[in-house]
Amino acid sequence: MSLSDLVLSIADNKQMLGLRYAEWATRAPSLEADIAAAAMGLDDLGHSRVLYGCLEPLGSDPRGPERESDAGSLRAIAYFDKPWSEWSEFVAANAILDTAFTAMIESCVNGSVEVLQHRLRKMLMEERYHFLHGRSWLKSGISAEPLNRAWREAIEWFGPPDGEVASFHRGGELSMGPRELLTRLEEQLETKAPKVEVDWKRWDPVRRRSRPGAIDEPTFAMLRGLEEKRFAPSSAAKDS
């Protein structure tokens, strides 16, 4: 696994987080929260574009043609497989997963790889407001199930203690390894993660998750532009 693989994982997760945020732009508990969901969605979609743009300068772009036909080839975590049906799921993603991705970006910015140091820095400023939003809603109290699921998936996404994130930390490319990332996340959220036992033998190091599955078909079709094509005029209609 290369650093490009990790950056692609951050990019795919940011893209899915942005899309799921955007789905709540008219369904949040207040008009302000609607606007915040839309703004955070735009931020994260923009961040994913910047991250995809880092792959080539990093020396290898792991994206293959399978991404056009196999939803399971995308590297997003299971939390984003389906649209969220409850506001609690939004809040848990906003507070825990978004902050986990930011911790990893911070680790890249403070690491030794120049392209990541320079291109990802601005994200940290924008993410401050995602964090404030998530932490505040988290304090208002949400149901335990999505919260525990988000913690588990964040810990799995950081990776095993002896995996490649730990190795990049030892090599200086990242300023934090899995343990430091979790500590950073707990400090920021002013809470302790629940006890999570991960069977790392079942963990997929490419997708950085244990659960099988993939994003839902409509979302995958939208990502490939197929949903837009459904509504575009046919070539026959255009010619007439």
Place this chain on the structure above:
Amino acid sequence: MTTHFKRVSGDAVEYEVFARKTRGEALHQVGSVVAPDDDLAMAYARATYDEERWCEMAIVRKENVIELWAPGEA
């Protein structure tokens, strides 16, 4: 889709939002937001009023503004 939250919270506070585009101009009010705490108010103000490239943005609780006189009293 369902949500267990009311769209308007009873304990929400109104905040005035101020901003300026350059250091040379004065801060002026650009709008307001309603939120239950300062953190959320900051997030909402930034999300709602980010249409300009502000060099500074600040929020203040409306209840903390000390009014010298009101319209019609001067």
